[in-house]
Amino acid sequence: MNSRPKIVILGAGMSGIACALRLYKNFDVQIFEKSKGVGGRLCAKKTKEGLFHFGAQYCSAQSSAFQNFLKENDAKKFLGSSFDMNTNSCIDTHNYFVGINGMHSFLKNYNQILNMHFSQKAIKVDEKKKLVYFESGNTESYDIVISSLPLPQAQEIFEAEIEHDATFNPCISMGMILKGQTHNEHNAYKNIDQDISWLGSSKFYNPGDNETWVLQFSPQTSLEKINNSNNSLEVICNDAVQHTIKGKYEIMHCGVFKWKYALCKRSNLEKKFTSMSDNSFAIGDWNISPRVESAYISGSELGKFLIETRS
Ligand SMILES: Cc1cc2nc3c(=O)[nH]c(=O)nc-3n(C[C@H](O)[C@H](O)[C@H](O)COP(=O)(O)OP(=O)(O)OC[C@H]3O[C@@H](n4cnc5c(N)ncnc54)[C@H](O)[C@@H]3O)c2cc1C
Incomplete structure (x- = not known):
């Protein structure tokens, strides 16, 4: 017993x-x-086109306990560079970790x-x-x-x-495949405009697999457009992608994921x-x-x- x-x-x-x-x-x-x-919210979806991280894209680790946890679970360093379009500068990603088979791995x-x-x-x-x-x-x-x-x-x-x-903000994530020739200098872009806060290629976690892209709408736009049709979201998404990624390509949409409760608005270390x-x-x-x-x-x-x- x-x-x-x-x-x-x-x-x-x-x-x-x-x-x-x-x-x-x-x-x-x-x-x-x-x-x-x-x-x-460490959510990844595998489709025949490739793997998409629809939730957290990476995680940072400050405490040694979490660093050890990530090491035990085969976390890898973020690959390549990430660019902040607000500050026009590269982000320091040396403390960013990813799961090559999805963050849930x-x-x-x-x-x-x-x-x-x-x-x-x-x-x-x-x-x-x-x-x-x-x-x-x-x-x-x-x-x-x-x-x-x-x-x-x-x-x-x-x-x-x-x-x-x-309190929580929602987030709309969109998974994409770009068919054709792309010339992107960085593997991820942050703060693209007021609508889009993230556009990242799967090359930063798995360079060997089919390249996929995930775009996330900003908290404000996600809140305003959470009930919009996928077609109208794709229009906003097309504009942002074409302004950010150079080359001759077509955007194939592979899915929209709407998080009602994505990111909490809080920063407090007192009560865990x-x-x-x-x-x-x-x-x-x-x-x-x-x-x-x-x-x-x-x-x-x-x-x-x-x-x-x-x-
Ligand atoms: C789009 C997005 C991007 C993000 N980007 C980053 C990032 O880049 N870096 C970073 O550090 N963090 C990021 N985050 C935040 C990070 O994902 C979360 O902080 C973390 O995963 C939260 O873990 P949790 O265990 O607190 O909650 P959750 O992951 O939400 O776990 C709660 C679990 O409860 C389950 N559940 C819900 N309701 C029920 C029920 N009624 N009965 C049983 N089970 C239930 C859910 O399915 C889920 O598995 C992001 C989150 C989102 C959504």
């Missing part, structure tokens, strides 16, 4: 997995994820050691009964529940109010996770700042806290 306290973690993005990695040797940890795989190996349940969307947490309800009709009991969802999504499923002032009660907690980048490393720190710090206080 398993007598270890049971911890249910909702979400298998960076923060949820970082937390589980701290806890799984001391607790019975069960992860429930609504999608078919790990990653969350940092988390893929943990399927073997963590108990993960996919296609399980949590719809309600009953904190009195200590039960999580899922869209599938399943329920799961817990001793401790941890949400790793973006704050607005966590607020929807917990009955108790989660007091926090973080949120306690709703003795048995319920919320982790995620939004506790600190909109970065992959912040998600890792948030999950890892809650794990450390629970080991120190509950095991």
Whole structure:
């Protein structure tokens, strides 16, 4: 019989997995994820044309713990240069890391050691009964529940109010193939104009594969145009690409990805996770700042806290 306290973690993005990695040797940890795989906003899509990073494009690593995590998970250095069109200068990318098989590949190996349940969307947490309800009709009991969802999504499923002032911006990402001859000096461009904040080639993470491009709309334009048709978004995208990438080519669109909750507006290092009660907690980048490393720190710090206080 398993007598270890049971911890249910909702979400298998960076923060949820970082937390589980701290806890799984001391607790019975069960992860429930609504999608078919790990990653969350570290999202990559493989198509016959190539690989597209629709979420985080790269991550930076300041803490030695996160640097070690990236090393263990085969992260590579960002290749080539990135150019900021606002300041007209190259960005220092020496501390930028990427996953050559998609940013979610940092988390893929943990399927073997963590108990993960996919296609399980949590719809309600009953904190009195200590039960999580899922869209599938399943329920799961817990001793401790941890949400790793973006704050607005966590607020929807917990009955108790989660007091926090973080807010989120949406982001529209567009994946493309350029057919023909291109002459681009840099592998990525930032702050292209008021509509477009990022245009990056897959050459910065995988020079050997078919070249793909990902464009991200700025937070303001994403907010204004999140409900626009893909065709009207493609018009804005065409203009930006043709002004930025030189050559004779045609733009083939391979997909639009709309993130309702992409990047939180926050920068705070004081509280790395949120306690709703003795048995319920919320982790995620939004506790600190909109970065992959912040998600890792948030999950890892809650794990450390629970080991120190509950095991
Ligand atoms: C377009 C975009 C570009 C970005 N660019 C960068 C960048 O260049 N560098 C950088 O450092 N950061 C970047 N970020 C931010 C980075 O991706 C996030 O900070 C980080 O991935 C957040 O991890 P997380 O674990 O906090 O949340 P998430 O990755 O959002 O994980 C939450 C998980 O919960 C799951 N979930 C949601 N609802 C439910 C539910 N009801 N039941 C069960 N599971 C559920 C989700 O599917 C997801 O897997 C970017 C993000 C986006 C969207």
